Amino acid sequence: MAASDHLSICVTCGTQYDIPYDNRPSTCRMCLEPRQFVPPSGHSWTSLEQLKATHKNEFKQDENDGRIWSIFSTPQVAIGQRAIFIQTYTHLEWAREFQCPVYLAYEDQEWLNRDDQENRRVFFKDETQNILPDVNMVKVGGHFPGSSVLHWNKNIFTGDSIGISQSGLSRSHHSKDHQVFFFHYAFPNFVPLGPTAMHTMWKRLRVWEFTAVYSLFFTTTVRGDNVKRLMLDSMQRQARHQENFGHPLLQEQLSA
Numbered sequence: 001m002a003a004s005d006h007l008s009i010c011v012t013c014g015t016q017y018d019i020p021y022d023n024r025p026s027t028c029r030m031c032l033e034p035r036q037f038v039p040p041s042g043h044s045w046t047s048l049e050q051l052k053a054t055h056k057n058e059f060k061q062d063e064n065d066g067r068i069w070s071i072f073s074t075p076q077v078a079i080g081q082r083a084i085f086i087q088t089y090t091h092l093e094w095a096r097e098f099q100c101p102v103y104l105a106y107e108d109q110e111w112l113n114r115d116d117q118e119n120r121r122v123f124f125k126d127e128t129q130n131i132l133p134d135v136n137m138v139k140v141g142g143h144f145p146g147s148s149v150l151h152w153n154k155n156i157f158t159g160d161s162i163g164i165s166q167s168g169l170s171r172s173h174h175s176k177d178h179q180v181f182f183f184h185y186a187f188p189n190f191v192p193l194g195p196t197a198m199h200t201m202w203k204r205l206r207v208w209e210f211t212a213v214y215s216l217f218f219t220t221t222v223r224g225d226n227v228k229r230l231m232l233d234s235m236q237r238q239a240r241h242q243e244n245f246g247h248p249l250l251q252e253q254l255s256a
């Protein structure tokens with residue numbers, strides 16, 4: 001049994017705390033935060049030990065790029081987030097042992113809920129952090145000050161920094177007016193970001209080429225040669241609907 005099997009996990013958001021399940025807290029500080037929510041039934045807790053009895057992890061290879069694997073729990077746990085495994089190059093020892101660092105934005109340290117006893121965390125302060133050749137973290141902010149995406153091989157992996165809409169996922173019936181991406185401070189509580197935050201995101205993303213965006217959930221991926229254009233269109237549409245008609249974000253063009 002792993003050492004973390006008995007630790008408390010919030011059922012609603014999936015955060016694991018350095019607190020044994022037997023002494024589980026009365027409230028989850030992440031769910032009390034304005035970016036999350038507490039369900040009508042109140043706070044509730046589980047542990048890895050309990051989840052292992054009722055859930056399993058599935059590994060699904062990406063249909064377009066076999067080097068990308070989604071890892072997620074079934075049935076869904078918490079908000080249904082996925083992990084993505086990227087095979088950047090063949091390194092069997094690395095793959096077997098996962099002896100890899102964990103890159104985190106310096107700005108978001110206050111949100112960590114586990115101790116780093118093996119000293120694996122690497123906090124990066126710059127807007128961009130190179131990890132491996134052609135693999136870069138890009139800090140876009142917005143949802144959290146340190147919210148970041150990973151860029152690799154014309155792919156953007158957004159984590160929870162950028163949302164993908166329903167119409168973005170069904171683009172066979174797409175019109176040019178449909179919103180593909182959305183940019184929120186609080187996703188479950190629907191607090192959208194304003195044009196200046198989106199403009200900062202765009203200025204950090206526009207230097208990267210990408211033709212696919214992988215979001216937080218297993219089913220949320222958008223591909224196509226025009227994905228970068230759709231990203232800018234979505235930002236500008238959101239700003240226009242906030243009636244920010246004079247904002248410099250609306251002057252941005254794809255080639256800028």
Ligand SMILES: [Zn+2]
Pocket residue numbers: 010011012013014015028029030031
């Ligand atoms: Zn929680």
